[in-house]
Amino acid sequence: MFSRIQLIAFTLAAALCGVNAQIQLPADCARNYTVRLGDTCNAISAELDVSTFQLAYVNNATIDAACDNLALGEPLCLGITGQDCDVVRVVEDGDSCAVIVGDAGVELSVLLANNPNVNSECSNIYVGEVLCTAEGVIPYTN
Numbered sequence: 498m499f500s501r502i503q504l505i506a507f508t509l510a511a512a513l514c515g516v517n518a519q520i521q522l523p524a525d526c527a528r529n530y531t532v533r534l535g536d537t538c539n540a541i542s543a544e545l546d547v548s549t550f551q552l553a554y555v556n557n558a559t560i561d562a563a564c565d566n567l568a569l570g571e572p573l574c575l576g577i578t579g580q581d582c583d584v585v586r587v588v589e590d591g592d593s594c595a596v597i598v599g600d601a602g603v604e605l606s607v608l609l610a611n612n613p614n615v616n617s618e619c620s621n622i623y624v625g626e627v628l629c630t631a632e633g634v635i636p637y638t639n
């Protein structure tokens with residue numbers, strides 16, 4: 498007979514496999530990643546040069562708004578081919594959009610277009626957020 502712990506382990510493994518089998522990465526996924534223990538959305542974004550917006554946008558079918566439902570072993574798409582911003586900046590203490598656009602040499606309008614999660618006053622950026630600082634507008638669609 499299986500012990501209680503073994504049964505729990507089997508159930509968890511089955512649940513994880515079920516999650517992984519169900520999630521299909523988009524066919525036009527340019528970069529992918531598998532969630533590891535302890536990951537957060539912004540940590541993944543900072544490590545792999547993906548904006549906070551893009552990671553949420555591309556994975557909006559699986560990652561919830563608070564990003565508190567990442568599952569160990571879950572595959573994520575980091576960017577769609579042709580709409581993949583990999584030029585980013587992690588917001589630091591004291592940053593403002595003026596500083597960020599100055600450092601990156603990018604127009605404020607382009608920064609705002611590429612980071613639709615940032616409001617027009619740029620008052621809602623926060624330390625640890627990852628912003629796309631590409632010089633061109635990324636054609637996000639879908």
Ligand SMILES: *[C@@H]1O[C@H](CO)[C@@H](O)[C@H](O)[C@H]1NC(C)=O
Pocket residue numbers: 522526528529530
């Ligand atoms: C994930 O990316 C790797 C290369 O980095 C590739 O070999 C693999 O096919 C990709 N997986 C999917 C499901 O697209």
Ligand SMILES: *[C@@H]1O[C@H](CO)[C@@H](O)[C@H](O)[C@H]1NC(C)=O
Pocket residue numbers: 557558559639
């Ligand atoms: C994901 O984003 C697309 C495009 O904005 C939208 O149509 C879709 O309803 C979203 N899916 C979820 C689960 O929010």
